[in-house]
Amino acid sequence: MTTRIFHFSGKVVRGQGRGRDLGFPTANISVSQDMVEKLPQGVFAVRVEDIPNRPIRGLANIGIKPTFGGEPLTVELHLLDFEGDLYGRNLNIVLLDKLREERAFSDPVDLVAQIRKDIHQARVLFENKGRNAQQLTTEVEGVDND
Numbered sequence: 001m002t003t004r005i006f007h008f009s010g011k012v013v014r015g016q017g018r019g020r021d022l023g024f025p026t027a028n029i030s031v032s033q034d035m036v037e038k039l040p041q042g043v044f045a046v047r048v049e050d051i052p053n054r055p056i057r058g059l060a061n062i063g064i065k066p067t068f069g070g071e072p073l074t075v076e077l078h079l080l081d082f083e084g085d086l087y088g089r090n091l092n093i094v095l096l097d098k099l100r101e102e103r104a105f106s107d108p109v110d111l112v113a114q115i116r117k118d119i120h121q122a123r124v125l126f127e128n129k130g131r132n133a134q135q136l137t138t139e140v141e142g143v144d145n146d
Helices: 019-021 033-038 110-128 134-137
Strands: 004-015 027-030 042-049 057-065 074-080 090-100
Touching: 019 110, 019 134, 027 090, 042 074, 042 110, 057 090, 057 110, 074 090, 090 110
Parallel strands: none
Antiparallel strands: 004 027, 004 090, 027 074, 042 057, 042 090, 057 074
8 A cells, every 4th residue: 555645844943932822933935826726734743854964753733723712724833842033934744644733722732632642642642563764765765746
């Protein structure tokens, strides 16, 4: 069975700072309107490329942020074990595994608890695959967004 891995790119732009305020800083990704219509929605384990020195593992939320009243579709990345300034950089994001659907939470405390679970689930997934980021990079070469 062949698995298609979805990947796309976008520029890191300033957001509203909610992720940082919740304790999980995010990189907000600007993508073209054409790409927005193609993106699957939900929370994903991802690999982010084009960061100096190495690909980085993380999570992406692609959706409308229903806990905060719903907004136009956005792409936010939380990178695991990374600190640095990415504003203005173009990043290539590879969606590896869908963790769950996006959903509304009754309050930010419940959202924070779920984000912690998502991060744990992503770490376990990366660990169980027994692969390093370089091996994963090789596997997606030449894959299209179609």
